[in-house]
Each structure stands twice: as C-alpha cells, then as structure tokens.
Amino acid sequence: MKTNSQKIAKIYGGLGLLLSAVVFLSGCSTLQKESNAAKAEVVAPAADAGFIDQPERQSKYADLPFQKVWIKPDFEKSGYQELVVAPVNTQYMLQMDWLHQLSSASLIGSVQKDIEELALYFHDQVVKEFKDDPKQRFRIIQNPEQHRQPTLRLELALIEINPSQPALHAAGWLIPGGGTAAGVVNQRRAAFEGRLRDMQTGEVVATFADRDMQDAGPLDLTRLTWYGPAKGIMDQWAKQFVQIANRKPGEMVTDPTAFTLRPF
Numbered sequence: 001m002k003t004n005s006q007k008i009a010k011i012y013g014g015l016g017l018l019l020s021a022v023v024f025l026s027g028c029s030t031l032q033k034e035s036n037a038a039k040a041e042v043v044a045p046a047a048d049a050g051f052i053d054q055p056e057r058q059s060k061y062a063d064l065p066f067q068k069v070w071i072k073p074d075f076e077k078s079g080y081q082e083l084v085v086a087p088v089n090t091q092y093m094l095q096m097d098w099l100h101q102l103s104s105a106s107l108i109g110s111v112q113k114d115i116e117e118l119a120l121y122f123h124d125q126v127v128k129e130f131k132d133d134p135k136q137r138f139r140i141i142q143n144p145e146q147h148r149q150p151t152l153r154l155e156l157a158l159i160e161i162n163p164s165q166p167a168l169h170a171a172g173w174l175i176p177g178g179g180t181a182a183g184v185v186n187q188r189r190a191a192f193e194g195r196l197r198d199m200q201t202g203e204v205v206a207t208f209a210d211r212d213m214q215d216a217g218p219l220d221l222t223r224l225t226w227y228g229p230a231k232g233i234m235d236q237w238a239k240q241f242v243q244i245a246n247r248k249p250g251e252m253v254t255d256p257t258a259f260t261l262r263p264f
Helices: 004-042 105-132 165-170 228-246
Strands: 068-071 082-085 151-162 189-198 204-213
Touching: 082 105, 105 151, 105 228, 151 204, 189 228, 204 228
Parallel strands: 082 151
Antiparallel strands: 068 204, 151 189, 189 204
8 A cells, every 4th residue: 555655755756747747838838929029029020012901900919820800790601612722923922122122124024033033932832832731721723713612812923022131142143233232131021011802792801911030051052142131031931821820719839949040
C-alpha cells in the first residue's frame, strides 16, 4: 500500500504537471499576441490605395494577422462552400513613387513585367494553399459560372512592393546612369488590399488589408531579384487566408514569427 506521503507526492506531482501545461498554453497565447504587437511596432499599415470602398470602416482585429479588417455584421462564412480567386489587380502598383524615379524606360518596363508575374504568382499560391488544405474548407472553382453552391469571390490587389538597397545594387540600378532609386526605398515590404464578395448578390461581405516585411539573411538568394522577398510574404498571406477560413470562433491567427528591423 502507498503511504500518505506517497499519495500526497502523487497529488502534488499531478498538480505540477497541470500547472506546467497551463503555463505553457498561456505562454503560447502570449507569444501569439506579442507577434502581432511586434508587427504593429515595426510595420506601419500602407495608405489606402482605393481598391476598397469605405476603407474608414476597417479596424484592427486582435485575433487576425491583417492590419485592417471589416466584416459585415451578419456575415456567416459557414454558409459558403465554394471559392473563386479572381486575377490579382496590379493597377495600384504602377503608382509607386520609387518606380517613377527610375531614369530608364527599359527598367520601368522590366519592373512592370515583374509586377504582372508577381500577381500571377500570388494568385496561384492562394489557389494552391486552398487546394492543398487537408480540411478542404472551400472547393476552388476556376469559372464563376461553375458554382453550384453559395460561393465567395476573393478579390486581391497588390498595392506596394519595395525592394531593399542590396537588391537595387544587384540589379545595377545604383551605378551612374543606372537609375535614381537609391535612397527612395530600403525595406523589403509588400502590401495588399482584398475583399470578399458574395457571388450571388454581388455584395462585398468583408474587406482586409495588410503590409508585411520580410527579414533576410546575408546569404538569402532572394536578394538576386528586387522582388524576391515579396514572394515569401505572399506565401505567408496565402497560408493565412486558409487559416482564417478554417478558424473556429475566438481562435487567433497570427504571423508565425516575430519581426525584427533589418534595413540592409
């Protein structure tokens, strides 16, 4: 038989494990909150580009990773089973200040071509993440006329991509006669605006916008192209769209890592 002291030790041991689990779970929640807080301190939201109507009604949701969000009060995502991902809009990207400070028309044309390719990459990554989702929350349909059930249309616009100085150097834009982008931008940032539309009624049921920044190590090969870091940011956004689609009420979706300010 176990002695009283052994029984007491077992009870305290169990309590210790329980307390450890509570502390661990509390710590995870704190880390998630700190991740969002760190982003808020390091990355300021982009100015409204115009893709979203009534952007002033957007606000920051503590349990979502995007900096600006509006959700129609009576919107219920569970009522939708299918999703159309529209081609990504790029018209606002062409308004970036640093792009117009390039001295060479050929450079501007090259950047514009890259922007179109990035838009296609962003679209395809979003489609891939939803198709690869183990929970298969939405059935992705290519043609809007194919929908057989209540369907949402995800409409996205890239509004900003800023390269870093090393990328500009690698592209030859900082040599004499190579361009005047030096000093204009020095952060690997990207920003988008998005909206969800009910396919049957045409009504916008949610809007959201985010700007993010990619850290890069000294040997990061994405620095070989001015837009390389943006792809990592788009990959993260695509994953977050799926996480948000699958999240339960009250569940927090955050950026996966803390942010640091590394301008070079």
